[in-house]
Amino acid sequence: MTASTHQRIVLASRPRGEVQPDNFRLESAQLPDLGDGQVLIRNHYLSLDPYMRGRMSEAKSYAANQVVGETMIGGTAGAVLASKHPKFAVGDMVVGMLGWAEMGVADGATLRKVDTTQIPLSAFLGVAGMPGMTAWYGLNHIMKPKAGDTILVSAASGAVGSVVGQLAKQQGCRAVGIAGGPDKCAYVVNELGFDACVDYKAGNLVEDLAAATPDGIDAIFENVGGAGFDAALPRMNAFGRVALCGMIAGYNGEDVSIRNMRHMLTSRLTIRGFIVSEHLELWPQGLGELGALVVSGKLKYRETVAPDLASAPEAFIGLLKGRNFGKQLVKLI
Numbered sequence: 628m629t630a631s632t633h634q635r636i637v638l639a640s641r642p643r644g645e646v647q648p649d650n651f652r653l654e655s656a657q658l659p660d661l662g663d664g665q666v667l668i669r670n671h672y673l674s675l676d677p678y679m680r681g682r683m684s685e686a687k688s689y690a691a692n693q694v695v696g697e698t699m700i701g702g703t704a705g706a707v708l709a710s711k712h713p714k715f716a717v718g719d720m721v722v723g724m725l726g727w728a729e730m731g732v733a734d735g736a737t738l739r740k741v742d743t744t745q746i747p748l749s750a751f752l753g754v755a756g757m758p759g760m761t762a763w764y765g766l767n768h769i770m771k772p773k774a775g776d777t778i779l780v781s782a783a784s785g786a787v788g789s790v791v792g793q794l795a796k797q798q799g800c801r802a803v804g805i806a807g808g809p810d811k812c813a814y815v816v817n818e819l820g821f822d823a824c825v826d827y828k829a830g831n832l833v834e835d836l837a838a839a840t841p842d843g844i845d846a847i848f849e850n851v852g853g854a855g856f857d858a859a860l861p862r863m864n865a866f867g868r869v870a871l872c873g874m875i876a877g878y879n880g881e882d883v884s885i886r887n888m889r890h891m892l893t894s895r896l897t898i899r900g901f902i903v904s905e906h907l908e909l910w911p912q913g914l915g916e917l918g919a920l921v922v923s924g925k926l927k928y929r930e931t932v933a934p935d936l937a938s939a940p941e942a943f944i945g946l947l948k949g950r951n952f953g954k955q956l957v958k959l960i
Contacts, residue, residue: 631658631667634936635698635728642683645879646947650683651699651940656728664734667709670725673936673957674702674752675943676786677850680878689902699727699939702757704741704748705959715740722751727939729959745922753786753954754928755918761903762790762848763913765870768906769899770846774799777840779859782850783824784811786928786954787872790917791848792821793926803839805855807949814952819927833858852876852883860887863894871900878947929953 632655639652661667682693682700693700703725707715712735715721723738725731741751753759772778778795782788783804792802792815804815804824812824823839825832836858843864849856853876877883891898920926931951933942939957946955 631730632656633658633728633730635726636936636939637697637727638683638693638695638699641685641695642680642879646680646683646940646944648940648944653937656698658730658732661709661711661732664712665710665732666707666712666715666721666735666738667730667732668703668705668721668723668725668738669708669730669960670703670705670728671958671960672704672749672752673727673939673959674704674757675933675939675946675955675957676702676758677873677875677878677947679943680947684880686880698725700724701726702752703728703731704752720748722756727936727957729936746918749930749932749954749956749958750921750928752956753930754790754926755914755921757903758786758954759790759917759926760910760913761872762787762794763917764903764906764909765848765872765901766791766794768909769870769901770795770848770868772798772800772846775801776845777801777803777842777864778846778848779803779805779836779840779844779862780821780848780850781805781855782873782875782949783815783819783821784929784952785850788848788850789815789819789928789953790926793819796820796822797925801842803836803844805836805851811952814929818929827855836862846870848872850875852885857886860885860890860894860896863890863896865894867894867896869896869898871898875947931955933957935959 642650704722707719721738780788780791784806795802802821804821807828812826815821815824825835844862846868848870850873852874
């Protein structure tokens with residue numbers, strides 16, 4: 628296998644405040660010859676996710692910062708073009724972390740072979756992949772819902788939140804979402820089956836949340852922070868649980884304060900942040916359950932798909948501003 632030229636997007640500069648298109652650069656790059664145990668993949672889809680914003684900064688975090696001048700980090704799904712690994716053959720469909728690039732070389736340890744006969748390849752970057760697994764873990768291992776519980780999900784129409792609510796409903800819970808705009812709220816209720824959805828853009832967040840949770844809230848899946856989380860804390864029932872997954876409200880570098888913290892004490896709340904990649908031992912179980920639900924039609928999902936690699940920066944900026952509907956992907960082929 629000789630070196631091959633491909634297109635990639637690198638981090639050109641670290642954002643100061645909101646991410647800008649000129650923080651990225653589209654360029655050509657060479658791929659090395661394959662070594663023993665390596666696989667060459669042509670990426671078909673690229674996943675865009677909020678965590679990428681944190682990696683673009685220099686702030687200390689749970690993972691290494693994105694290196695300026697290097698390929699932007701990101702999940703990918705594609706086909707094996709060449710292989711020197713015994714477990715992967717040409718034509719296999721795989722999910723990996725090859726970044727914002729048309730092609731990539733990986734060792735087998737970082738790849739997962741997927742079966743696309745019943746589940747579309749793109750879904751393995753969303754409902755049947757890391758976002759779905761994030762929802763599954765946070766709900767089952769932190770929120771620990773019981774039938775009859777009221778659970779609240781912020782960013783409820785997104786790739787993670789949409790799965791949380793559907794899984795909670797299947798466990799006999801009352802699922803309440805928070806989303807931005809009437810279209811997203813209608814989707815959350817009418818398509819995903821949530822019991823209610825609060826439109827945080829309507830200007831009546833506190834009142835609308837109280838109306839949607841007449842018996843209080845037993846557990847929260849928090850993706851956003853900010854005003855929604857502040858409004859939810861006073862509604863929490865005793866011994867409530869909070870799965871802290873994301874803080875989109877502060878992804879541009881702003882400090883995110885928490886108001887109503889006294890309710891953490893008076894309601895004796897348990898609040899736990901988590902990173903789903905630290906629980907890989909549970910992925911086979913969780914992904915197996917999620918895949919079966921997708922195949923059976925019991926787990927619905929929606930995708931927003933940008934058309935090519937060059938469109939990835941604007942799509943990512945739109946994701947951070949809530950412009951996407953469901954899982955944000957980039958189609959590369």
